[in-house]
Amino acid sequence: MSLPIDPTLIEGSNIGEKRAVLEMNHESAVEHVRKTFAAAGFGVPVEFSPSDLLNEKVDADRDPYYVLGACNPEMADRVLDASDRRMGALFPCNVIVWEESPGRQVVYHVSIMRIGRLVGLAPDDEAMADIVAETGEMVDAAFGAL
Secondary structure, three states: OOOOOOHHHOOHHHHOOEEEEEOOOHHHHHHHHHHHHHHOOOEEEEEEOHHHHHHHHHOOOOOOEEEEEEEOHHHHHHHHHHOOOHHHHHOOEEEEEEEEEOOEEEEEEOOHHHHHHHOOOOOOOHHHHHHHHHHHHHHHHHHHHO
């Protein structure tokens, strides 16, 4: 199966890619990211540790890796309407924290709003452009505060 788009042509800015490095232990970084995103208007209704799960289930020996499923209910409601409910397949907006080395954590995020529009789950119209812009501002504020 060939892809309908060439992934090598997609730049980080096309998908709202954000990355920050925190000089602290993993647990402190996860808590800091959770609080920072909450202050920027996101709740975290879902969170889990893939590294814990994989280390337990398949003896993966993975370093700490944590997923915070961030969500702003107003934006979620708007994008469900704008996308004929299809964007829910990408919910929540994940923020990842992984341990690059002891005391050094990477925080990573991509915009599901941009990705949804890119792959056709959401329309390329003014309403969706407004949602992309507003959620982008919220994420920018959170990353700026990290």
